[in-house]
Amino acid sequence: MLLKKKKIFYISILTLSFILAVFANSCRGSVDWFDGLTKIEQDISVEYKFYLDDSSTTYYTRPFLIGQTYNSGDLPKQDDDICGKLKPGYKPNGWILKEPPDVTDISKGIFDLDPSSTVKSFTVGTEPQSFYANQWTGGTTTYTVRHLWQNIDDNEYTLHESETVSGIAGETTNGAGCVKTYTGFGTGTYTNETIEGDKSTVLEIRYNREIITILFEYNGGTSTSGGTSDLTKQPRYGKKLSASDIPILTKAGFGFKGWLCNDDFKIYSREELIGFTVPANALTFTAQWIELSTGSSDLPDISDMIPATALISDTGININRDSKTITFTAATASPAYKKYYWSIDAGKFNSTDTNVFTDNYSTFSIGYHSLVVLAQDEDDKIYYTVIDFQITSEDK
Secondary structure (H helix, E strand, O other), X not given: OHHHHHHHHHHHHHHHHHHHHHHHHHHHHOOOHHXXXXXXXXXXXXXXXXXXOOOOOOEEEEEEEOOOEEEHHHOOOOOOXXXXXXXXXXXXXXXXXXXXXXXXXXXOOEEEOOOOOOOOEEEOOOOOEEEEEOOEEEOEEEXXXXXXXXXOOOOOEEEEEEEEEEEEOOOEOOHHHHXXXXXXXXXXXXXXXXXXXXXXOEEEEEEOEOEOOEEEEOOOOEEXXXXXXXXXXXXXXXXXXXXXXXXXXXXXXXXXEEEEEOOOOOEEOHHHHOOOEOOOOOEEEEEEEEEOOOOOOOOOOOOOOEEOOOOOOHHHEEEEOOOOEEEEEOOOOOOOOOEEEEEEOOOOOEEEOOOEEEEEOOOOOOEEEEEEEEEEOOOOOEEEEEEEEEEOOOOO
16 A cells, blocks of 8 residues: 555656746747736846937837747737827837847838738847837827807806717817817817827817897887987897896887887896806897876876886786676875876876776787886876786687
């Protein structure tokens, strides 16, 4: 039994020696040096330096096995780590071995990476060597495009959106192909940049807001400043109209009803236009007037009436379908108005000491009707508001 165990022990030693020998030989015979080397391979390898160019101190090292023969296909290409560290986004069209060891066909020492060219080879000696990139050409990379909008006050541009696009390292950005169309903005302007291979390039495209024409047609009215000519405003797209942008008009014998917009055919009150956002298209607002009849014997002079804000509102109108009446409740003031006047559809004015007045609407046609409410204060100043109300088929 003892002899048998010894035989098994001797056979195991021989088997282990054979395996190690095969392993060592396989390490010498081939290596994927992009994936690193084993400890055994490190002992039998030498480092080669890969430089950006002749004058550069930037280089990257990779080991080659001593005694092994390599050719152009074994050298770094665009997608290899070496190229990415030396010159991101670029690829060399060849490598020059300045002090070649045992090299076949070394008339210029250039290892061309073009697959169709003559393949050169070199055998690694025991001394370190250096490769230099023959020429860098741009590879496919990406850069960032930032689309900037001019702000309303024209004191800066703010980022609206950004995108990542493809390009070739070393070439210029494609500004013309990146310009977008935005409602209310003009064509974007830009300065093309050289595309860096490390994806750091940023192309900024600036878009200016369009200047929009807003026309206020007085339609026979006169502004409080005395002007009778129509008023033109030219704000930037997206601006909100302020109170100073909107003229206040008067017209002898008429009450101001509102501004008729040529775009949506809606009549806007002055209050509704304050804060109105300027659209991308030109607009015309035409003053609408309602004649103020002087049929009431006790109606004061109405030539200098003052437009009032919400002397009466939508909530001050109540339609009673059962009694076929409509009740108007005007706003009160402190001190209270001493007199109220009201008229429907430019009819005769009625006067009352109270702010509540009633009319029978059974004779009204279906549709919109204009109510004019006047209020006289203690100083005999007259204020007025014009508001529309609607009679529907259901009311009838």
